[in-house]
Amino acid sequence: MKFQTEYGEVEITVNAIRRLVYLAVLETYGPISIGSDNWFSRWFSSEEGKIKVEEDEYGHLKIDIFVEVEFGTKVTEVGKNIEENVIHKLRAFANCENPEVNVHIIGVR
Numbered sequence: 001m002k003f004q005t006e007y008g009e010v011e012i013t014v015n016a017i018r019r020l021v022y023l024a025v026l027e028t029y030g031p032i033s034i035g036s037d038n039w040f041s042r043w044f045s046s047e048e049g050k051i052k053v054e055e056d057e058y059g060h061l062k063i064d065i066f067v068e069v070e071f072g073t074k075v076t077e078v079g080k081n082i083e084e085n086v087i088h089k090l091r092a093f094a095n096c097e098n099p100e101v102n103v104h105i106i107g108v109r
Helices: 014-026 039-044 075-094
Strands: 002-005 008-011 031-034 051-055 061-069 100-108
Touching (some): 014 051, 014 061, 014 075, 075 100
Parallel strands (some): 061 100
Antiparallel strands (some): 002 008, 031 061
């Protein structure tokens, strides 16, 4: 992802975006762990690697986050809070406008 500032061009890698999303999820109340949609990824990748970040040719981001939530929390509220926190962090730190954030609740513990 590239954007222009008055001082020059800034490029942010997909891995940096993934790390920023991971930290935003950790700051949100409710999720216990970041999971994945398939068993192979659950066993053989780090939690940060289980966040899918895709960028299209126009620079728009699509982010899929797979989380397990704490028992007793409102699942819809946790998903909404994660989405809002991720969008806020991406706008503030990475200058991303209107990223598509999809939160998938894969379990309750």
